[in-house]
Amino acid sequence: MKIQQKHVIESVANALQYISYYHSPDFIQAMVSAHEKETHQSAKNAIAQILINSKMSAIGQRPMCQDTGIVNVFVEVGMDVWEADLSLEDMINEGVRQAFTNKNNPLRASIVKDPLFSRTNTKDNTPAVIHMKVVLGNKVDFIVAAKGCGSENKAKFAVLQPDDNVTDWVLKMIPTMGAGWCPPGVIGIGVGGSAEKAMLMAKESLMESIDIQDIAQKPNPSHLEKLRLELMEKINNLGIGAQGLGGVSTVLDVKIKDYPSHAASQAVAIIPNCAATRHLHFSLDGLGVAQLPAVDMSVYPDLEMDTSRYKKINLDTLNKAQMNQWQVGDTLLLTGTIITGRDAAHKRLKQMLDSGQGLPKA
Incomplete structure (x- = not known):
């Protein structure tokens, strides 16, 4: 069964509206856990404010952050699946255009064309950054994300010597990022391949669910999982904390993807995801518009802020x-x-x- 272009456009538009005001349950649960174990009062208050804001955003269906992000789309395309006149890139960008100009919940347009000179706003947040793979099968898998530039602008990259220690480099870079990436969030790391491959893997890793607590319970974690656990502990021990206010929760998870590399090279990239973590996975198989997940409001804790001590x-x-x-x-x-x-x-x-x-x- 062929996939119609209107279903791609509407699914992309719906997904972008959805992630503008709904955090994923794994992120909320990680934030709740961070709030429960946080001992630094200012950081605990910051996490509580993020959770309250997230709940208000979900209830009111309004953006969780004023920076509604640059759209990133990862697509795995099965062969011979289309019934469309537009290219896949044009279909995705039309979905972005419809989402960001939605009259019921207009999203901030942040994209400028001619970035070296006029930097003119495109007014509808197009174009998206699109990554495509052709795979076997008769469906198309999408990951749609909206990435704010407070965190995106803190990305780091280096080509290390093959015998350099990646952990040492990461721990050197994290403090240089300051708090402008709005922690607590997730750190994505790409190692190997080439320069552009390392950056892409770091971004791809941020599309995965938060699972560091499950890995911590494994009796025999892999070498990569052990490295994730080590970095998680050492980054949180830096004391940067929620919104840079100190405390024990700078990162909620550390993701790492690797790829075979030239023997003379070790490319390494870091990209953080802020507290406005926004990504959604869906598939199209020709049967209509993607059905997005139902939202379970019970994942939110009942939090009240004691404002008597505030100025x-x-x-x-x-x-x-x-x-x-x-x-x-x-x-x-x-x-x-x-x-x-x-x-x-x-x-x-x-x-x-x-x-x-x-x-x-x-």
Whole structure:
């Protein structure tokens, strides 16, 4: 049975809307576990806020993060499955376009064309980054992900000497990433192949479910699984913690994929996934639009934030003397006028302030 292009487009669009407001159960459960064992109060509060935000996002069906990401799609295509006029790439991008311009839940368009010069926004978040394989079979398997650039921009890569220690290099790189990738999350590592293969494997590894706790219970883990457990422990011992506030939960899992390599080379890549972990797997077999997983709201814990200890800040009357009293780890409850914008807007606002122009009037 042939797969129709409308089913691809609608399935991709539905998947992107779905992951914009639903965390996967494995991620929620990992966050709950991190919250339960966290001993640092500021970090524990940060994890609780992420969980509460996730639940509100799921209930209201609104994006869990203002950065709705660059779309990554991994596709395994069975031979002779299509009934379509468009190419697979065009079908996927039309699904992206429909998802990001959905009137009921419009998603932020973050993609710019002509990246070296004009950097003009495409206005519908196209094109996606698409990876395709042709495989045996009569179906098409999709992994659809939306990757925010707070974490994507912290990617690391090196070509090490064959006898260099990968663990040492990873532990050297993680602190340089700071907290801008919004931990706690998952670290993806690719080792071997070539430069581009290592990066691709690091990204692919992030599409897997969180399973580090299951591996920890194995009586005889493999060498790769032992390395994952070792890195998980050592990264968390760095004390970066949730949102960089310290504590014991910087990463929820460490994923590693490897590939045969040239004897003279050891390519290694790291890509982190932030707390807005968004990816979904589905298949099409010609029988219609993909049926997405039902959401079980019982996976969320009942959390309430004790706001009595938080500092209440009115931004309309804020002054530098008040700001100088803030300490790292303080939780602020903000009211008043807030001007929000993306990175380019932040840069322009700073330039205006530096030149003495002041902020624009609302």
